Amino acid sequence: MRILKQEEVDQYLLPYLIITDFDEYARLPIHSYALIRYAIYRICFGIWTQIMSTEAGWLGYFDLTAGPGYSEVIPEELCLEKQVGGSPIIAINTRPPFNFFYFVEKEAGYYLALEKRLKNLLSKEQYRIEKSDTNKVIKDILKIKKGPCLVCVDPFRLSDIEPMALETALKNDDCDLIGVWPPPESQRKITKRFSHEVILPLHENSSRLSALARTIHSKVAQYYGRGVISFYIPQAPYYVMFALKENKIVNRTYDEFKHLGLRNLVRVEKYD
């Protein structure tokens, strides 16, 4: 793992991050490399809604590991002194917009923080939030959708989100999926910082991680009839998987990442 330099953040990431002053609610402590994942989400969510909105009247966003909404880079890694929007905040700010949001978070402190933030950002009809274990509720949650939806999962460990939960989403023709998969736990130890769990650094050249991710991503493409974009972040202990029914989104995402400055921090592969 490598800590991001301030120049890399300024040069490649700042245009994609949602950065605000600290508020009074809980934040997720993150390593600096998580900023690259947030930039990937910002771009992918936007491509997804742009292409899907031409074909569907209703677009849903389902965040199955929502967290508190905002994150804070561990100060020893980067002196940002601001909070950075995590997946829920990125989704809410996506344009064209999603029509409906569903957030699930199992940890009480994070759930309450997100609940408070959402009250100021969305109207009641636009979203639902619940404090639950996604593995137990995913089947019911997905019944609410009224059209295509993007499902986001960011587990810390394999036992957080069971592969069956992912399969439930992937077996559903309306659901595309984005998130960290395979989960970092298969590679790394988890410890506590500010009373929250964080993942300890791993050497960046993990051939085990690479082989595992390649196998899983190509199998997802093969078994669930998806095009898969596989994002490898050399600084990070994980891959981001973007699994899509619509080939237009696969090709657009792949092409855009070839031209963005962000390509200096991410390697992109495609499976169909």
Ligand SMILES: C[S@@+](CC[C@H](N)C(=O)[O-])C[C@H]1O[C@@H](n2cnc3c(N)ncnc32)[C@H](O)[C@@H]1O
């Ligand atoms: C790595 S954080 C990601 C947060 C968020 N997606 C982001 O981008 O900032 C993972 C979050 O998922 C939550 N989580 C883990 N397993 C879960 C489960 N089975 N059901 C609901 N939430 C879960 C954790 O409490 C934690 O807040």
